[in-house]
Amino acid sequence: MSETLRLDGIEKVYNRGLPGEVQVLRGCSLSLAAGEVVALVAPSGAGKSTLLHIAGLLDTADTGRVFLGGEEMTGLNDRRRTRARRADVGFVYQFHHLLPEFTAAENIVLPQLAEGVARGEAEARAETLLASVGISHRAHHRPSAMSGGEQQRVAVCRALANGPKLLLADEPTGNLDPETSDRVFDALVALVRETGLSALIATHNLELAGRMDRALRLSEGRLSD
Helix, strand or coil, X not given: CCEEEEEEEEEEEECCXXXXXXXXXXXXXXXXXXXXXXXXXXXXXXXXXXXXHHHCCCCCCCEEEEEECCEECCCCCHHHHHHHHHHHEEEECCCCCCCCCCCHXXXXXXHHHHCCCCHHHHHHHHHHHHHHCCCHHHCCCCHHHCCHHHHXXXXXXXXXXXXXXXXXXXXXXXXXXXXXHHHHHHHHHHHHHHHCCEEEEEECCHHHHCCCCEXXXXXXXXXXX
């Protein structure tokens, strides 16, 4: 099975050399295979968001290497990192961050248009994604007219709009009630399985973590199985 993401010896220090220096990550390494759904379990402040940002090329490590689809990302300039991130990585956060002035479908169409996809093709892709998570009837509603769970399912669809290799989710159900959380999680995993990409999902919810292929734990800056 091919490897989608590999992190080798990732270290990150904030305020390096200053009295308030904090080492957030200490030699973290992991590998995700194509089609694999992996939980990242950690308490608040443990560095899971930092690890996800480094994996998704939003931040850089002080030490260590990042590989996406077998290609090393370490040392790329900002332009090439941005290009790789937009093509290969999708992000879902605890809060949906949908554009309030646009409909659900438009929120999914816009990132495709930014990548040069024809509008008709982008609209068809948005329709398919919304149907796959059971909210095609909300396609023409703005976020303010949708429930929290519906908004988050739109955010999942938006993250997958450009067909990334890797989905990174930071507490994607953390702002939802248990029943809605289950629905959103099930929709997210079903889409990941259907498309064959890899997903690294940070969560406090041990029950959800137990439903993934495996779990990694981040504690005191170190990763363990």
